[in-house]
């Protein structure tokens with residue numbers, strides 16, 4: 491009998507501060523940076539984003555999302571035997587956000603670690619958790635995507651600062667004989683590191699290099715539309731399914747045009763696309779679990795639905811997870 495990793499609870503957290511495009515544009519204008527609601531909506535589909543408070547870190551938001559997911563799953567933190575956090579914006583260089591979340595949840599003992607694959611981070615983390623569950627080394631895993639990209643944005647660069655937001659999303663996975671994750675597919679190609687990166691690092695007490703996000707948007711756009719189709723098809727092939735079997739496509743929420751192009755390339759109907767980028771902006775590793783939780787809570791996604799989750803981001807990294815919810 492095959493062991494599946496089944497999602498038994500989801501949760502999410504968005505910081506209180508919400509900025510519409512018009513509000514962000516007005517703030518940027520004060521610094522001489524010109525943008526507009528029209529440009530942002532037309533080129534990205536983004537209408538608003540949330541920004542964390544000064545004293546809020548990824549671990550705080552991750553813990554809030556985790557609490558919701560644990561409640562939805564009907565289990566306590568002590569029932570967990572694995573915690574993985576996907577993030578590129580940890581509270582500190584080390585220790586990991588995952589160990590901080592573990593402590594904030596009031597538990598100890600189980601393995602806890604971070605996965606860093608930028609916007610593909612949640613797909614990577616889910617795949618690692620699934621492998622550990624299938625191998626028998628974990629039975630109940632908490633998998634979180636949490637980011638404070640507002641801390642690494644250059645608010646004088648209009649080509650990037652209007653795109654990102656903060657937040658966290660979480661799922662609890664449980665080993666089950668009932669169907670759950672059906673197939674996973676991961677990839678990376680380090681030759682693209684310069685098209686999306688934060689090149690700065692800590693060196694002997696100082697920051698060396700630029701500690702803000704740099705992106706060649708058009709280059710990332712072009713790569714993203716290609717790999718998102720490829721990884722979805724590879725995942726479907728592994729599960730012996732076709733795109734017609736997918737009830738909901740939840741791609742990384744970066745740009746509505748990339749998402750619409752993916753749905754079109756997969757010859758799926760546009761109403762199967764889950765969209766939260768309009769309200770959240772690009773929250774990197776948090777975007778997929780945020781979109782998943784919003785759709786579960788709104789009743790859009792129901793038990794038994796087949797979901798294709800897929801991510802793409804810095805590295806370059808990309809991948810997909812196909813599952814029965």
Ligand code: UT7
Nearest residue numbers: 525526529533609648649652707708710711714744745803
């Ligand atoms: O999370 C990881 C994955 N990331 C992504 O998937 C992002 C992928 N890339 C994109 O989503 C798009 O490339 C962007 C949204 C970043 C940019 O859209 P684009 O259609 O590729 O625009 P562009 O970079 O070609 O810029 C078009 C114009 C330029 O002006 P000129 O040269 O045509 O006069 C930019 O200077 O838009 C200008 N522009 C802006 N104008 C107003 C760039 N940013 C802004 C802005 N407001 N915020």
